[in-house]
Amino acid sequence: MATQELxxxxxxxxxxxxxxxxxxxxxxLGEELYGVDILRVQEIKGYTAVTRIPxxxxxxxxxLNLRGTIVPIVELRTKFGMPTIEYTMFTVIVVVVxxxxxxxxxxxxxxxxxxxxxxxxxxxxxxxxxxxxxFLNGIGKAGDKLVALLDMDRLLTDGDMQEATKxxx
Amino acid sequence: xxxxxxxxxxxFFEESQEHLTTIEEGLLQLEQRPxxxxxxxxxxRGAHSIKGNSGMFGFTAVSxxxxxxxxxxxxxxxxxxVVTVAITDLLLQSLDCLKTLIDCARTGAAPDEAHVAALGGxxxxxxxxxxxxxxxxVPAADERSLPLGTHRFTISxxxxxxxxxxxxxxxxxxxxxxxxxxxxxxxxxxxxxxxxTELDPEQCxxxxxxELETGKDLxxxxxxxxxxREDSTLTIVDNPVETHPTAAVSDVxxxxxxxxxxxxxxxxxxxxxxxxxxxxxxxxxxxxxxxTPEQISEALKKxxxxxxxxxxxxxxxxxxxxxxxxxLINLVGELVITQSMLSDLGxxxxxxxxxxxxxxxxxxxxxxxEIQERVMGIRMVPIGNAFSRFPRLVRDLSGKAGKKIQLIxxxxxxxxxxxxxxxxxxxxxxxxxxxxxxxLEPPDERLAAGKPEQGIIRLNAFHEGGSICITVEDDxxxxxxxxxxxxxxxxxxxxxxxxxxxxxxxxxxxxxxFSTAEKVTDVSGRGVGxxxxxxxxxxxxxxxxxxxxxxxxxxxxLKLPLTLAIIEGMTVRVGQDTYxxxxxxxxxxxxxxxxxxxxxxxxxxxVNVRGTYLPLMRLYDVFRLEPELSDPTKxxxxxxETEGERVAVMVDEILGQQQVVIKSMEQNFRKIEGVAGxxxxxxxxxxxxxxxxxxxxxxxxxxxxxx
Numbered sequence: 001m002a003t004q005e006l007x008x009x010x011x012x013x014x015x016x017x018x019x020x021x022x023x024x025x026x027x028x029l030g031e032e033l034y035g036v037d038i039l040r041v042q043e044i045k046g047y048t049a050v051t052r053i054p055x056x057x058x059x060x061x062x063x064l065n066l067r068g069t070i071v072p073i074v075e076l077r078t079k080f081g082m083p084t085i086e087y088t089m090f091t092v093i094v095v096v097v098x099x100x101x102x103x104x105x106x107x108x109x110x111x112x113x114x115x116x117x118x119x120x121x122x123x124x125x126x127x128x129x130x131x132x133x134x135f136l137n138g139i140g141k142a143g144d145k146l147v148a149l150l151d152m153d154r155l156l157t158d159g160d161m162q163e164a165t166k167x168x169x
Numbered sequence: 170x171x172x173x174x175x176x177x178x179x180x181f182f183e184e185s186q187e188h189l190t191t192i193e194e195g196l197l198q199l200e201q202r203p204x205x206x207x208x209x210x211x212x213x214r215g216a217h218s219i220k221g222n223s224g225m226f227g228f229t230a231v232s233x234x235x236x237x238x239x240x241x242x243x244x245x246x247x248x249x250x251v252v253t254v255a256i257t258d259l260l261l262q263s264l265d266c267l268k269t270l271i272d273c274a275r276t277g278a279a280p281d282e283a284h285v286a287a288l289g290g291x292x293x294x295x296x297x298x299x300x301x302x303x304x305x306x307v308p309a310a311d312e313r314s315l316p317l318g319t320h321r322f323t324i325s326x327x328x329x330x331x332x333x334x335x336x337x338x339x340x341x342x343x344x345x346x347x348x349x350x351x352x353x354x355x356x357x358x359x360x361x362x363x364x365x366t367e368l369d370p371e372q373c374x375x376x377x378x379x380e381l382e383t384g385k386d387l388x389x390x391x392x393x394x395x396x397x398r399e400d401s402t403l404t405i406v407d408n409p410v411e412t413h414p415t416a417a418v419s420d421v422x423x424x425x426x427x428x429x430x431x432x433x434x435x436x437x438x439x440x441x442x443x444x445x446x447x448x449x450x451x452x453x454x455x456x457x458x459x460x461t462p463e464q465i466s467e468a469l470k471k472x473x474x475x476x477x478x479x480x481x482x483x484x485x486x487x488x489x490x491x492x493x494x495x496x497l498i499n500l501v502g503e504l505v506i507t508q509s510m511l512s513d514l515g516x517x518x519x520x521x522x523x524x525x526x527x528x529x530x531x532x533x534x535x536x537x538x539e540i541q542e543r544v545m546g547i548r549m550v551p552i553g554n555a556f557s558r559f560p561r562l563v564r565d566l567s568g569k570a571g572k573k574i575q576l577i578x579x580x581x582x583x584x585x586x587x588x589x590x591x592x593x594x595x596x597x598x599x600x601x602x603x604x605x606x607x608x609l610e611p612p613d614e615r616l617a618a619g620k621p622e623q624g625i626i627r628l629n630a631f632h633e634g635g636s637i638c639i640t641v642e643d644d645x646x647x648x649x650x651x652x653x654x655x656x657x658x659x660x661x662x663x664x665x666x667x668x669x670x671x672x673x674x675x676x677x678x679x680x681x682x683f684s685t686a687e688k689v690t691d692v693s694g695r696g697v698g699x700x701x702x703x704x705x706x707x708x709x710x711x712x713x714x715x716x717x718x719x720x721x722x723x724x725x726x727l728k729l730p731l732t733l734a735i736i737e738g739m740t741v742r743v744g745q746d747t748y749x750x751x752x753x754x755x756x757x758x759x760x761x762x763x764x765x766x767x768x769x770x771x772x773x774x775x776v777n778v779r780g781t782y783l784p785l786m787r788l789y790d791v792f793r794l795e796p797e798l799s800d801p802t803k804x805x806x807x808x809x810e811t812e813g814e815r816v817a818v819m820v821d822e823i824l825g826q827q828q829v830v831i832k833s834m835e836q837n838f839r840k841i842e843g844v845a846g847x848x849x850x851x852x853x854x855x856x857x858x859x860x861x862x863x864x865x866x867x868x869x870x871x872x873x874x875x876x
Contacts, residue, residue: 051855052746053841054792055867063838063847063855070847070855072838101837 024114024140026147027094027107029076034107035114035140035147040096044110047091061106064093071095073104079155080135098152114147116140121149178275181222183486185271188215190557192264196257197560203252213242219267228274229354231267233380234285236353237292238263244296259295261561263288320383322390322405327358327376329400334371337397343377345393350383376402487587489547497543504536545735548588552630552639553581555590559601559628566605573612573623574605580630585637585731592709593639593729596702600641600725601626603699608645608723618720620644636711636753637729644722648715653677672813675715679703707862710736710751710845712811734831738858740824740850741807743788744795748820749829749848749858756808756815758823763802773868776801776817778808786868787819791843797821811861818864827851831858843867 024035025044050062050073059078064071073093077084090109095102124136135155140147195212202208216239223231238260244250266288273280324346328339346352358376362368381390387407394403511529514522556578567574609615609624616622627642650671657663657677677683681700706713711729730736730753738749759778767775767782774785785806789796798804798821806817829848832855834841845860 049854051847051857053838053857054794054843055841063834065849065853065855068832068849070832070834070837103837 022116022118024116024147024149025094025110026112026114026145027092027110029080029108030082033111033145033147034076035116035149036094036096036152037149038113040098040152042095042097042102045093045095045104046089047087047093047106064104066095066102066104069102071102071104073106075106077106077108096152114140114142114145116142116147116149124148178226181226182271182275184222185219188219189264189268189271191215193261193561194557196260196264197564199252200254200257206246209242209246213239213246216242219271223271223274224354226274227356228271229356230280230285231270231274233354234263234267234270234289237289238267241292241296250296256295259288259291263292320381320386320407321353322381322383322387322407323378324381324390324405325358325376325378325403326394327361327402328373328397330372330374331400332373332397339373339375339377342393342397343379346379346381346390349385349389349393350381352379352381354378354380487548487550493543493547497540497547500536500540500543504533504540507533507536545586548586548734549584549731550587550590551581552583552585552590552637553578555594555597556581556628556630558594558598562598562601563605563626566602570606571611572605572609574609575623575625577625577627579628583630583632583637585729586734589637589709589729589731592705593727596705596727597628597639597641599699599702600727601628604641604643604645604723604725608643608647610646614646618646632731633728637731639727639729640724641727642722642724647719647721647723648675648678648717649719650674656683672715675717676813678715679713710753714813735828736831736858737826738829738848739807739826740856741788741805741820742822742824743792743820744797746792746794747824747850747854747856748788749856750807750809750818751845751858751861752826754809754811754861756810758805758807759817760804761801761806766801774801776806778817781815783808783815783817784868785817785819786864788864789819791864791867809861811865814865816861816865816868818859818861829856829858 023038025038025041026033026035028034045066048064050064052062053060053072059075061073061075061078064073075084085108087106088108091106092110093104093106094110095104097103120141121138122141123138125139135151137149137151140149192212192215195208195215199205199208199212216235220232220235220239223229223235241250241256241260245252245256250256266285270280270285272278326342328337328342332339343352343355356378358378359374361374361376363374368374383390387405390405394401507529511526511533514526514529518526559578560576563574563576566572604626605624609626610618610620612622615624625644627640629640629642631638653674654663654669654677657674657680658665660680660683662677662680662683663669679699679702683699703713706727706729709729711727714726714728715723716726717723737752739752739755740747740749742748761776765777766785767777769775775782776785785801787796787799787801788794789799796804801819804819804821805823806819807823808815808817810816829850831846832848834844834847841857843860843863843866845858845863847855847857850856
């Protein structure tokens with residue numbers, strides 16, 4: 001909650017107005033900027049070591065103790081087929097809520113919260129992004145920045161949660 | 170405001186459940202001690218509370234029905250009637266009906282009016298019956314035999330607006346009505362009240378609906394309203410279900426059947442036969458072409474559906490002994506004191522005070538541990554709650570199966586976690602049904618075998634180490650080894666050449682679809698159930714074992730963890746990773762010598778532990794980890810047991826033993842094969858608890874692939 005209040009205040013100062021668009025928390029993976037719907041974000045925390053889960057796909061980094069709750073952590077770079085890098089002091093875990101489940105995403109660094117107008121969101125192009133476009137809701141334009149907007153439901157329920165039998169076999 | 174009310178309603182439903190249980194237990198005991206006034210009083214009080222409370226919340230159907238039960242109970246209490254099997258039967262049936270009514274009230278579903286009315290009628294009918302006798306199974310035709318001339322009127326009356334201006338008082342009318350008989354129900358209709366600003370205090374806006382039981386007839390009631398009839402809205406309904414036109418014919422309040430027997434028209438057996446032909450309401454309605462069979466089955470479906478969602482609507486809550494709470498409050502008080510002592514010390518800490526600090530931290534630790542234990546204790550409830558349903562179940566079963574069964578309960582005070590209690594209800598029911606249906610022989614067979622006619626089912630609960638044992642024991646025929654073996658081979662569960670120990674054979678009955686019963690009864694024998702029992706118990710982290718002696722009986726033993734939230738575990742290390750092995754499944758740990766190891770091509774490795782070859786499983790293989798040690802003679806082997814199967818699991822090192830709090834993996838992720846759950850270790854990181862069964866499964870799939 002605190003995160004949301006804070007960010008909405010910030011963006012109001014930045015933009016001066018509220019629009020009928022949505023707010024997105026943007027973060028970096030390599031050179032590219034990605035965004036998630038701010039209402040999906042529960043909190044942002046610095047990277048801490050996780051416990052790996054046996055027999056799970058590589059992008060499932062492990063689990064973390066988040067104030068007594070066990071939260072799975074997904075390495076977005078691996079998920080998107082990008083090379084892994086050394087974690088730095090900017091590496092953070094974005095904790096999101098997807099279909100009432102809590103999950104953490106490891107990203108290179110978080111940047112701003114952006115207001116993106118509906119009219120500034122275009123469908124994802126078929127080529128160009130380093131990402132499998134099926135995980136994208138669209139490409140948002142905010143000022144001179146282009147943001148790939150992630151479809152959380154698709155991204156984190158697709159396969160990951162149902163892979164139990166496959167992984168075990 | 171409305172939320173407040175719903176809160177009270179929840180409390181009402183919860184309390185009603187308790188009263189229902191009290192009544193049920195009471196009724197069952199009543200059969201053994203028919204003359205026990207204390208017992209009757211207790212039952213009566215239960216019914217009375219339900220009646221009063223349900224009336225308060227406007228659940229008229231419930232309160233009316235309970236009232237009828239209460240009247241019967243009252244007559245029993247005042248010795249106007251004598252307790253017979255028939256009456257307890259009827260009361261138990263009514264109790265079931267009442268349960269359904271209350272469930273309906275909770276879910277808002279429509280109750281089966283016809284059934285309620287029929288039972289209500291029978292309750293009223295049996296009241297008239299003086300003392301003992303065959304008030305038994307009151308037939309439909311006899312439902313009308315209520316004491317002469319009793320009517321139940323439903324009167325709704327909205328007086329004219331000008332009532333007060335004529336100097337009339339509505340209360341007078343109500344009093345007058347009450348003078349004619351007993352008002353069983355009175356409800357105010359304030360629906361016509363205008364908003365306050367438009368309210369004229371000299372006008373009467375109110376209306377009433379009341380139910381009157383009286384010996385007087387319609388004319389007398391009608392006459393009360395003579396003065397105001399013209400402008401009133403008045404309806405008087407002579408309730409058709411409970412009015413009894415034939416009552417005028419029979420001047421005694423005896424059931425028809427009884428009179429016929431007395432006068433020698435029919436014999437008792439003829440009467441019973443006739444009674445057994447008595448049809449269900451639905452059938453009668455269909456025959457009279459009032460309803461189609463489809464409508465009836467639709468309604469029946471609704472009736473059965475009504476009961477299902479009710480369970481979901483229940484909010485889980487727990488009743489805790491105040492003593493437990495008081496102790497906890499004391500402990501929290503101590504914790505606060507320790508904490509303030511610590512912060513006091515922290516604000517002006519010098520190195521010289523280090524011993525004091527350590528001492529206080531130790532105290533904090535003691536406090537925390539004790540609070541943890543007490544809080545867990547709150548969840549502990551006596552298992553008697555789960556046992557309480559069985560006397561009724563066994564009574565019904567013995568009736569259905571035509572066997573005489575005595576149920577002996579013991580260890581009801583044994584405490585265990587509420588969630589465990591909730592989950593063992595169904596498995597236990599299956600086991601008891603199984604014992605009653607398959608285990609115990611019919612009376613003639615028992616007598617032939619030189620056993621007493623009455624079979625015994627014994628339910629016992631007791632603590633054993635860190636777990637709780639529940640046994641279901643019968644003195645029946647015992648399991649038939651050859652029959653089970655033959656059936657197992659026939660169903661392809663085992664090969665003829667397989668050499669099985671007795672224990673392994675008994676375990677066959679837990680396979681899905683397995684049943685040796687020659688005929689399927691509606692109680693059991695369909696081959697579903699036992700596998701569910703096993704699955705449920707194992708889901709709780711428990712085990713099932715069987716002991717049986719042919720001709721002497723069978724004992725099922727359920728071994729369950731005391732609580733689902735905390736287990737005793739052994740922490741082990743494999744490379745960089747820490748895992749927790751449930752202590753219950755560990756038999757021993759060894760460091761093998763070279764000559765103990767054997768490897769078989771395609772079947773994996775084996776280890777010889779004192780003459781028994783056990784499969785060797787390398788945990789790092791199964792979980793694909795990087796181990797520190799890959800030589801078994803340098804590593805540690807844990808000998809684990811699950812469901813009578815043993816396996817040696819290889820780990821790098823044993824770190825220690827500790828209690829771990831189980832956290833769900835499924836809450837935010839999904840089930841992982843080989844992992845029973847997660848926990849938070851001392852350093853705040855997550856550790857996984859091994860699921861021995863799952864490990865075996867993975868290993869099997871692995872060897873299957875390799876072979």
